Amino acid sequence: MTKYRTSTEKLSITTPSTRNMSRRCFLGQTTRFCCQAGLTAMVFGNLATGVAFAESGAGALQSPAGGSAGADGTRLFDRDFVPGYVKLQESGELAKRADALWDMMSRCRLCPRECGANRHRGQTGFCRSPGTQLFISSAMPHFGEERPLVGRGGSGTIFLTHCSLRCVFCQNYEISHLGRGHERGVEEMAGMMLQLQRIGCHNINFVTPTHYSAFILRALNVASARGLRVPVVYNTCGWERLEILALLDGVVDIYLPDFKFWDSDYSAELTAGTEDYPEITKKAILEMHRQVGVAKPNRNGVMQRGLMVRHLVMPNEVGGSVEILDWVAENLPEDTYVNIMAQYNPYHKAFDFPEISRRITGEEYRKVVDHAQGLGLTNLDIQGHRWLRR
Numbered sequence: 582m583t584k585y586r587t588s589t590e591k592l593s594i595t596t597p598s599t600r601n602m603s604r605r606c607f608l609g610q611t612t613r614f615c616c617q618a619g620l621t622a623m624v625f626g627n628l629a630t631g632v633a634f635a636e637s638g639a640g641a642l643q644s645p646a647g648g649s650a651g652a653d654g655t656r657l658f659d660r661d662f663v664p665g666y667v668k669l670q671e672s673g674e675l676a677k678r679a680d681a682l683w684d685m686m687s688r689c690r691l692c693p694r695e696c697g698a699n700r701h702r703g704q705t706g707f708c709r710s711p712g713t714q715l716f717i718s719s720a721m722p723h724f725g726e727e728r729p730l731v732g733r734g735g736s737g738t739i740f741l742t743h744c745s746l747r748c749v750f751c752q753n754y755e756i757s758h759l760g761r762g763h764e765r766g767v768e769e770m771a772g773m774m775l776q777l778q779r780i781g782c783h784n785i786n787f788v789t790p791t792h793y794s795a796f797i798l799r800a801l802n803v804a805s806a807r808g809l810r811v812p813v814v815y816n817t818c819g820w821e822r823l824e825i826l827a828l829l830d831g832v833v834d835i836y837l838p839d840f841k842f843w844d845s846d847y848s849a850e851l852t853a854g855t856e857d858y859p860e861i862t863k864k865a866i867l868e869m870h871r872q873v874g875v876a877k878p879n880r881n882g883v884m885q886r887g888l889m890v891r892h893l894v895m896p897n898e899v900g901g902s903v904e905i906l907d908w909v910a911e912n913l914p915e916d917t918y919v920n921i922m923a924q925y926n927p928y929h930k931a932f933d934f935p936e937i938s939r940r941i942t943g944e945e946y947r948k949v950v951d952h953a954q955g956l957g958l959t960n961l962d963i964q965g966h967r968w969l970r971r
């Protein structure tokens with residue numbers, strides 16, 4: 582039997598309760614943790630009801646791994662680690678970058694759609710984000726992300742509403758397509774970040790950040806001045822403009838982009854008509870790598886910096902897994918972190934498209950993993966390895 586070795590097998594962190602975790606287990610554990618911590622509103626997305634996101638309130642919470650999360654999420658970092666945004670905030674550069682992004686919303690070009698909506702005047706863009714209002718679905722410690730992001734205290738995930746890519750199979754479509762969330766202010770988002778750090782999360786993980794990048798930098802400026810010191814994860818579909826990435830240079834510590842499609846016909850058909858997705862994403866990933874380099878966990882198994890690429894294996898080779906891995910091997914170092922994801926499920930409108938209306942098979946997943954290993958890629962996160970052994 583083929584032995585599938587992952588980069589994360591040698592991590593010093595062992596969190597038995599999160600190893601090989603199914604989605605159901607993850608949700609259960611996250612819910613239990615948040616309930617213990619008095620953060621039920623985080624889990625259920627109702628961020629208004631009595632949850633103090635400011636610097637008081639969490640106290641010495643008990644993390645699921647048994648450690649004291651009250652010591653905050655920085656405790657497993659290297660002594661000399663300082664997130665990039667701190668220097669920029671201290672010099673005033675972070676505020677300037679936030680303003681530059683904010684100005685772009687007068688004829689919005691925050692994403693490659695460049696739809697030109699005047700968000701300052703309240704116009705809603707193609708992404709459906711309403712003007713200069715910020716809508717957040719939930720903020721919580723996430724135990725289902727990549728293990729070096731989860732560590733012991735979880736990844737401090739902030740789910741942002743709406744999306745300009747809008748995949749027809751999106752598993753979070755209620756948030757990304759339907760915009761399920763609550764209006765929040767920049768100060769409130771800064772408070773969420775500080776609270777997530779306080780309860781033991783090892784990073785702040787912005788999910789679908791592109792159309793809210795201006796708000797994120799403004800909130801980060803506030804949170805950094807108040808003591809935020811965990812890395813920022815930019816958890817994106819990969820479809821990003823280089824002009825925006827230049828403004829994020831030095832702000833983002835960990836880029837977590839998807840590389841979903843190789844073929845532009847598929848990307849046009851299975852998103853909101855985004856046929857330039859493959860070409861734009863390739864350029865974006867190269868720029869992300871230039872900024873933060875290869876992702877390697879520190880000696881405690883926690884990620885502090887680097888590029889972590891995600892690729893979701895799809896049925897009938899719709900995503901172009903082989904071509905994407907070939908491109909990674911040719912254009913990035915062999916130890917580039919690549920998560921080969923096996924979790925595809927036909928959510929939302931996927932049943933309208935016969936080629937993607939089922940889960941993948943073990944054989945389809947194995948073929949992709951074998952190909953990646955055959956290319957000599959050494960930093961693979963093979964989340965479906967247990968499933969493969971069946």
Ligand code: SF4
Pocket residue numbers: 689690691692693694695696697698700705706707708709710745791792
């Ligand atoms: S972020 Fe939204 S409003 Fe801005 S260009 Fe993209 S789709 Fe348009």
